């Protein structure tokens with residue numbers, strides 16, 4: 001498929017999804033907030049979400065992310081990109097279509113590396129949207145952007161591993177349907193640095209697992225939560241090891257490629273919505289005799305937003321195209337580049353949209369403040385900007401290393 005032309009099935013999904021957003025998702029946003037407020041529980045699971053899920057499923061707008069035809073519609077990354085972007089326009093759309101992180105990444109891991117038992121017990125209910133899951137890699141005691149630092153111990157004892165350690169920022173662990181964790185830990189501290197880590201499937205209610213607290217993000221207690229979790233002598237059957245001992249890094253690379261680009265696609269959707277809100281607001285507010293939209297600095301922001309969105313969309317599509325054609329590994333530089341560019345640019349646009357809204361921009365009457373908090377965390381989640389830039393710079397410098405050595409000698 002060309003980079004510039006959508007396939008027929010992507011066009012059909014896009015049209016259906018746009019219709020679903022207009023007829024169901026946007027009107028449900030206020031209902032969602034009202035149900036959350038009335039519950040008094042930040043981790044409440046509002047009934048409107050289940051209604052939306054049923055409707056999305058009925059319309060075939062379900063598990064659109066899943067690349068394996070056995071388990072989903074089997075869209076390519078390039079076909080999925082415009083759909084994820086549309087879902088990114090509303091914070092409830094991805095979950096309504098069963099396309100929300102971190103469940104999507106965990107479903108891909110279970111598809112690729114899970115046993116038949118894992119597929120039956122966890123993958124199927126996750127694909128059905130009746131179960132949620134979390135991914136636990138980051139630890140409070142070590143700098144986790146370098147995953148070789150991970151300390152949670154997984155010690156073999158007969159047919160089991162015994163887990164001891166502490167994780168935090170396990171997103172989704174406070175979700176009412178969260179039943180399972182994919183945990184990264186150290187099985188062999190004496191192995192080569194990238195072979196020490198393994199991943200295991202751990203039920204969240206296993207004896208010794210304690211969900212200690214939720215971590216608020218800029219004061220927001222996100223519904224799905226970001227949990228700090230303690231593991232004390234947690235016994236996990238050896239058969240729940242994914243892929244094999246020492247394969248933790250390889251699995252996280254497989255998991256994070258698609259996960260990262262999906263975040264970027266949704267960030268573009270958020271930026272589009274912020275631009276739309278900025279234009280509407282600027283035209284409706286009058287100061288000193290003329291609409292705010294007629295001021296040249298505001299027009300400058302609007303024009304820059306359009307230019308920036310087009311640029312990050314093209315880079316996202318290029319990364320998606322490379323993932324489809326030469327694989328995630330070969331596309332790693334483009335994935336890293338868009339993982340830096342998309343959240344930063346979307347943040348700038350949301351920030352300007354907030355400014356154009358005046359005080360209203362920072363309230364909950366508009367989705368902008370929540371978007372800002374969500375996008376700001378994206379500069380950290382799935383790897384901070386600096387770590388991705390490091391990878392890009394290393395790749396760039398590699399091209400000239402031999403020439404530099406030759407020049408010196």
Ligand SMILES: Cc1cc2nc3c(=O)[nH]c(=O)nc-3n(C[C@H](O)[C@H](O)[C@H](O)COP(=O)(O)OP(=O)(O)OC[C@H]3O[C@@H](n4cnc5c(N)ncnc54)[C@H](O)[C@@H]3O)c2cc1C
Nearest residue numbers: 135136137138143144145169170171377381382383384386
């Ligand atoms: C909202 C949210 C959700 C998250 N969800 C999950 C989740 O579901 N599961 C999970 O396991 N983790 C999750 N995380 C954690 C996230 O992946 C980590 O915060 C991130 O990888 C950074 O690790 P750290 O916090 O330990 O920072 P550190 O490793 O301590 O790094 C701190 C800072 O040092 C700087 N830095 C690091 N390396 C370099 C370098 N080479 N050059 C220059 N500067 C550098 C960066 O600015 C970085 O932000 C989430 C985080 C947030 C905020």
